[in-house]
Amino acid sequence: MSVVLSPVEMTHRLNTQRRVMDWLHWWRLEEWQRSPFLQVLEDGKGAALAVPIGCSPLSQGQCGTGQAWLRWCALANGASAGRTLRQLLERLRTHLVLFGVRELWALTLTSDWLHPYVADLGFRLSEHIITFARGNAALSEAQSPAQVSPLMLSLDLDALVEVDATAFNPPWQLGYADLRRLLRTATLGYVALVDCRIVGYVCALRERYDEAHIVRLAVAPNWQRRGIGRALLTAAMRALAERGVTYISLNTMASNAAAQRLYSQLGFVRERRRGFVWCLRLDEDR
Numbered sequence: 001m002s003v004v005l006s007p008v009e010m011t012h013r014l015n016t017q018r019r020v021m022d023w024l025h026w027w028r029l030e031e032w033q034r035s036p037f038l039q040v041l042e043d044g045k046g047a048a049l050a051v052p053i054g055c056s057p058l059s060q061g062q063c064g065t066g067q068a069w070l071r072w073c074a075l076a077n078g079a080s081a082g083r084t085l086r087q088l089l090e091r092l093r094t095h096l097v098l099f100g101v102r103e104l105w106a107l108t109l110t111s112d113w114l115h116p117y118v119a120d121l122g123f124r125l126s127e128h129i130i131t132f133a134r135g136n137a138a139l140s141e142a143q144s145p146a147q148v149s150p151l152m153l154s155l156d157l158d159a160l161v162e163v164d165a166t167a168f169n170p171p172w173q174l175g176y177a178d179l180r181r182l183l184r185t186a187t188l189g190y191v192a193l194v195d196c197r198i199v200g201y202v203c204a205l206r207e208r209y210d211e212a213h214i215v216r217l218a219v220a221p222n223w224q225r226r227g228i229g230r231a232l233l234t235a236a237m238r239a240l241a242e243r244g245v246t247y248i249s250l251n252t253m254a255s256n257a258a259a260q261r262l263y264s265q266l267g268f269v270r271e272r273r274r275g276f277v278w279c280l281r282l283d284e285d286r
């Protein structure tokens with residue numbers, strides 16, 4: 001007798017399989033169970049979640065940006081990867097286009113099971129992500145025209161969203177929902193204030209007891225190149241050191257020379273691992 005599983009049960013089952021790509025950021029998969037962006041194949045062979053930028057699990061697609069990230073994807077053991085991924089992509093394409101999304105972005109590492117398939121699915125390589133790391137040796141305080149203060153949950157989130165949106169280009173901007181969740185999850189963060197206005201911020205996540213990752217660093221364009229980025233990063237690194245963190249990593253795009261110079265100046269060293277950023281234009285002919 002065959003047992004009919006609900007999409008929720010199928011997603012749970014798929015989440016324990018060998019081929020799971022999980023880049024959910026600060027969300028949990030269960031939070032997306034009722035979202036139109038989580039697509040499950042009826043035969044239970046695969047499921048995928050592609051989230052438009054700025055979207056939260058509760059917003060039902062009312063987020064109106066033209067880009068989405070592939071955040072989670074899983075295949076049942078034994079399912080044909082090529083065929084199942086193609087089917088999933090077709091499903092996602094239909095739903096995303098309906099919500100005004102024109103570009104689907106994906107991030108892979110060479111060690112990821114998904115990596116060999118993305119080019120065949122029509123994604124084009126757009127960028128490389130590189131990682132830097134540093135043992136948390138002592139750092140002196142950095143001077144800047146801004147006051148650097150601990151980031152509070154009660155801060156003006158709209159102002160932070162604005163800084164983020166002006167500092168980053170799509171698809172790297174974080175919307176309101178992502179930023180709020182990030183602030184709740186972050187181990188620590190700092191904002192840079194000029195005349196009580198937020199002009200920059202940094203957020204770090206402790207990944208193990210003695211390891212942390214700088215998740216976000218941004219300075220509003222009008223305030224860049226005045227020492228604020230260095231002051232924010234230094235404040236975060238000092239606070240992490242006080243909490244016992246001895247190893248800090250961070251990422252940036254291979255094309256981001258400004259960030260790389262800042263990281264090198266602060267003693268970060270480039271690591272070998274590289275990420276691949278892919279883009280699929282949903283309105284192009286297949």
Ligand SMILES: CC(C)(COP(=O)(O)OP(=O)(O)OC[C@H]1O[C@@H](n2cnc3c(N)ncnc32)[C@H](O)[C@@H]1OP(=O)(O)O)[C@@H](O)C(=O)NCCC(=O)NCCS
Nearest residue numbers: 167217218219224225226227228229230252258259261262
């Ligand atoms: C990267 C960023 C945070 C730097 O902040 P900032 O306040 O402008 O940086 P600072 O003024 O503290 O500069 C510190 C060092 O970074 C390097 N740097 C900063 N901006 C630079 C630029 N436009 N070109 C080259 N080097 C630059 C320099 O080495 C500089 O030291 P120097 O002025 O003594 O030469 C900022 O440019 C930014 O928000 N960019 C967009 C978002 C981003 O890239 N985030 C981080 C990576 S994901």
